[in-house]
Amino acid sequence: MIDRSKVAIVIPVYNHGTRISDVVWKAFALGSPIFVVDDGSTDGTATILSSMENITVLTHQQNIGKGAALRTGFKAAQQSCNWAITIDADGQHKPEDAANLLNAVEDNQRPIVIGMRQGMERDHVPWTSKFGRKFSNFWVWASGGPFISDSQSGFRLYPLPESLDLPVKARRFQFEVEVLVRAHQQGIPILEAPVQVVYQKGAERISHFHPWKDFLRNSATFSRLIFSRIFQVWKQK
Secondary structure, three states, rough: OHHHEEEEEEEEEEEOOHHHHHHEEEEOOOOOOOEEEEEEEOOOOHHHHHOOOOOOEEEEEOOOOHHHHHHHHHHHHOOOOOEEEEOOOOOOOOHHHHHHHHHHHOOOOOOEEEEOOOOOOOOOHHHHHHHHHHHHHHHHOOOOOOOOOOOOOOOOEEOOOHHHHHOOOOOOOOHHHHHHHHHHHOOEEEEEEEEOOOOOOHHOOOOOOOHHHHHHHHHHHEEEEHHHHHHHHHHHO
């Protein structure tokens, strides 16, 4: 059983000024310290965060990527905690589902637990999310990672400092797939637990995923991981 007093909440945010306040307030119910990493927002996010009490705000002066923001949050959180729950700032996650992630961990385990989003095949879910999930799941496995159902979910439980010690090079969205491959290669268990997902419709939805740009970035990351895997196999012969 995880010591809940050693679990932090890490929320990376980039131009989610209309959502971040609600996400943080709901996260307060978990009773854990909250670290919000503002990854160079240019909207009103910084002003909103400065008005909120009982959270730690960490700021990147310019946007350098979700993966970099997560690492900044992990480094701060590990000063007092040895686990971090990550929650996206767009409001798609329900913080109360964090209990499912925590309950998936058995005694003496130090896994990464992924929030497996339910209902991702419904009509209102963006096609980019549906396609990206399947594309990513296959290539995580092909790159030497685990075969899982939702490799793109940002709602996760990470063990600290193990996750920071992994040789992950990606610093943008691709961090979340590469960390699974690197963890699997180093014997860190990867578990999944069901969570709910909420997708706002139309103009209400805030997403910084760019289908073609991020497809190319994903492809570059997976190519690097596959070549690395081939090289390691060759060295062992």
